[in-house]
Amino acid sequence: MNASYSFVSNSKVLLILSALAIVFAMVQCVLFFIPTYKRALEVGFTKKDVIKIVKSSAIFSVVPSLPIILSYMILLPALGRFFPWLRLSVIGSAAYETMVANMAVTSYGYESLASANFTPDIYAAIMWVCTLGIMLSGMTVFILKSYDKKMTRIMSEDGGFGKMIGPIMFLGMMATFSAPYLIDIKNVQTIAALLGSAVSFLLLDKASKKYSSLKEFVFALSMIFGMISASVVANLLGGM
């Protein structure tokens, strides 16, 4: 990193401002958790159920969080310690942050993020672009209240179609996510991951009916088996 802007990118000011935002994101989680926990007990869940949800979600989240650290290492030389920490901890995703930071850098005439030879002014401009670039997207939550009310009304209407809306939307979402992998038959690693996780899910799900304590780990374990399958195939076939 060019020393000309590292006094900004690794400054205490940026550390404090980033930390404040991250701390508030955690406060937001707690603020949502408290009334939801109370409501959960009201609708019939037990304290044990809630612990089970927290535990399984926490365990599942460990593995997908690890590659984010890799993205942090990619952004670190160009953007310093604290701004990538903020962006990857909250709001963004590894893919978005790397893409937008690159777009911002190239639009200011630099070859890529790896150039890392910015002036402090350009560094600030990159921070602004990354922040404002996703702001409108974040603001779209403000339509959720009216949308939710309308959808709830439509979905509770009498007749077969209203009740089908939820499952169809869900299937549509899953179909959209999985379609690029389903057609990528030449990519053996992807197919191995897909099949490995699907087969292990079927087996583990069946086993969890006998051993109920396994149930909360089925999802995470299936994902890990899928990842291992991709790795095994890649290494056996020499990274096809």
Added chain:
Amino acid sequence: MKKQTTEKSFDDKIHSLGRTTTAIMWVFFIMVPLGTTLYFKLHIDILRMATVVLPIAVTFALVGLAEKLSMAPIIGPGAIYLASTTGNVQNMKLPAALNAMRIMEVEEGSEKGRIVAIIAVASSAVVTIIIIFMGMLFLAPLITPLLSNPLVKPAFDNILPALMGPMVLPVVMKNLKAATVPFSIAIIFALILGSTYGTVQSIVMVVVILLSLGIFKVITGRKKDE
């Protein structure tokens, strides 16, 4: 009657909490570049910045809108508010919510489902924040060589397809017949769009959902007539 009032107040509480905390969160986000710019007296060419930001903002606004409209009826608005500010929706928050709903055997979009999703997304967000914090402090230099190792790298390069198995399979198994329509439409889009599919995926999702709903509405109408 009392139960209905409580239900209503919980939904309203979540919406007002979501709106307020999102607005506050954005003040914190804006404070980062603003505070840094002011503290170091940096000069920003606003016009040039606007020309860079505008196309990115519009593209991601459409993607964000499509994502929220499609996911809200499934994991509920509460989980969406949280996922929206904490990020990593598709690879972490959504699977965490779906996994929790499956474990608790609750219907997607039901009141219980929404409650489970909020708890799952909040837990997932806290774990990610802690892990990345550790990454920044000491974990990153330790874990990077491991994740870049040729033996391990293909595993982490394929997290998303590995998530698809446990995420998609139970839904398809439960609705085998109904699944054929959206899956066929999505596959056609993937074949037509090729490598651009990824960049417009959220918009494709809305189109797939709308087309599927249209087809099912016609089928339901015909069945009624019969």
